[in-house]
Amino acid sequence: MTERRYATPPGGLPPQSDLLTGRAVFTEAYAVLPGATMRDIVVSALPHWRDTRVWVIARPMTGFAETFSHYICEIAPGGGSDQPESNPQAEAALFVTAGALALTIDGAEPETMEPGGYAYLPPGCDWTLHNEGPAPAVFHWIRKRYIPAEGIAAPEPIVTNEAAIDPTPMPDTEGRWATTRFVSPDDLRHDMHVTIVTLQPGAVIPFLETHVMEHGLYVLHGKGVYRLNRDWVEVEAGDYMWLRAFCPQACYAGGPEPFRYLLYKDVNRHASLDL
Template sequence: MTYAFPPGGLPDQSQDPATNRAVFTTAYAFIPAAVQRDIVTSFFPGWDGTRAWILARPLSGFAETFAQYAMEVQPGGGSDTPEPDQGAEGVILIAEGTGCLRIGGADHNLGPGGYAYLPAGEAWSLRATSLLRFHWVRRRFVPAQGVPAPEAFVTSDQDTPVRWMPNTDLWGTTRFVDPEDLRHDMHVNIVTFQPGGRIPFAETHVMEHGLYVLEGTARYLLNTDWVEVGPGDFMWLRAFCPQACVVTGEGPFRYLLYKDVNRHPALVL
């Protein structure tokens, strides 16, 4: 398994910017790997030896529920106070390297494919033990009356089975949380398609999405546009943006998927 990450660096002056295909529309944004370069990174208070590509943030009238980062941490770097918002929950997925995640006084050594859910208000820290690259999704937790808050957990892509869709072994999801567990108001999963696989209809639904392509290639429907996507490309979808895909490569096509779930839509914004 591979886990794509922004390439960084800077193209030379011979590159034609018109070929990068980045687009922002009223229904979706497409941020290809080719534009995820050094000059668009951010540095955060409380983080040492760390830079971040901010790929999504709440935007009024667009996708409003989440932020998504690609984080790069130098050996020994990291943070003892990583989350500035006590109301925010998060998920991290390790793409490259190793790090030590501490939650509630317990240490977890994570490598590629390592996954952690970090509840709102939970104290945690992360230190890189080698050059560490990981994906981080943040969301303001929405409590539900009579439903307890979810607890932290640590697992990995390798230890979590793919659950194949009905009547096919070409399209499945690595579900890190049971879909019927109402404690969770977001899912951050890995979707897998085998060669020849597809979403055979245009999904159109209330959930917002962040999709980071981890490996493989496909033609992906975004609203009315079919876009060629590959490793490191990011798709950012507002609610009800139609989507579908058809795998184009000879290997698996996999992406990290965020969606908001299990809560009533707010009637007052």
Template sequence: MSTYFSPEGGLPPQTQLLTDRAVVKEAYTVIPKGVLRDIVTSNLPGWDKTRSWIIARPIAGFATTFSQLIVEVAPGGGSTRPEAEAGVEGVIFLTKGSLTLTLDGETHRLEAGGYAYLAAGSDWKLRNDAPADGEAASFHWIRKAYEVLEGHTAKSFVTRDQDVEPRPMPGTNGAWATTRFVDPDDLAHDMHVNIVTFQPGASIPFAETHVMEHGLFVLEGKAVYRLNDDWVEVEAGDFMWLRAFCPQACYAGGPGPFRYLLYKDVNRQIRLT
């Protein structure tokens, strides 16, 4: 059974050294779990009893297609109008606790591993119905302006990590596999948010260099990741943000599986005008 990292906030003691693995470079950014503290959270309009860590947003000259937030909702908290922009699609992935999602009139109970694709223009709301002394819920919320394609319309759906069979990469005997929540050939979807799993010792055996930009949040395990011309150690709770064409590869370190939540933009022609 998988476990998923969720930040707890807090502050380190005054005696702690400042040295950390946080880095921002032209081709990539690493936000390690140790910097997800109370003082870097943001409130969200329209949400109550909620705080968020905004770990990716469009920035001129860097990644431009998406935003990613880690959202923590206390018991009794949530929102009846979470998405204010009608043209924005989203994915939520729950890592801790439970939430009630009402999506286009249907109610869904999400627990750790719960996944929902929220089509642009859908009507949804989210609530933590736990008692006052209950558990806070934590989830990832990935947002993107939906790029309409004539003849194709993405539809909302709800599923779970536990219910989707990972697909092994060819020639890896299952050492490298991807949990694909949508069909990669479905042109209705202009983004994929999947979970990638490496068994201990498995690798991406070449430097991927491609047009998709990425957000990678490590859910479980550890690895050494190749980012541009650097090798960087990462572990559960770390976030990597890669611009288009940043070379990338990894070795999974064990002792257990290395898993990350992966965003990438897909299935659209490059706009030049």
């Protein structure tokens, strides 16, 4: 069984003695934000959130990734929000990597989310999130404007944990490459998929995927070498990759441990004809 450990931003600031050289890059087709860039100097605060700081690691940008935003949020003990989302058209996926959070949906009893915890929150959902524990809690918050489909109802909320889901092996890989799916790929109510991809040491995505879906990939564990457009890039736990539509991509898993990442992509809707 894969040991489940999850990277979190280091925060703080590097010492003055550190070299400036790093791996961060922003190109016409992709961006790489190494974990070392997620420091105190680049955190933000959000309206109606108490004792919470946020790293914004992706946001809609014309000509780049246009469908989603991706935050990493750290909530201090006692912090949280009774008004987390200001946009009634926004759906959300939450994924907890440290600490514990109390999630309340539509006034129901709070549900505890611990590391590996996942929630899908449909547009217009009334939810709150609080850290009632003794330690800081860290979670990913992926936001997307939901695209309705005529005659198809919006999804229901989902609260689960990665540990409760068996990964689906990719065909012809003998389990070396597997995907943990929180919703069925055939469920047309959903217009985005957030999954966890796991590649065992030495496993490979053996072709240059080139497709219309935008991607955000946060490396939860291990390290690998990713082909992004024309470049090979080394990445490790805590790094983030942001890929625009049609950016060619493939990878090798390196090191002695599984290479695992949280993956966003937009799916199941017509391509917009608006420019």
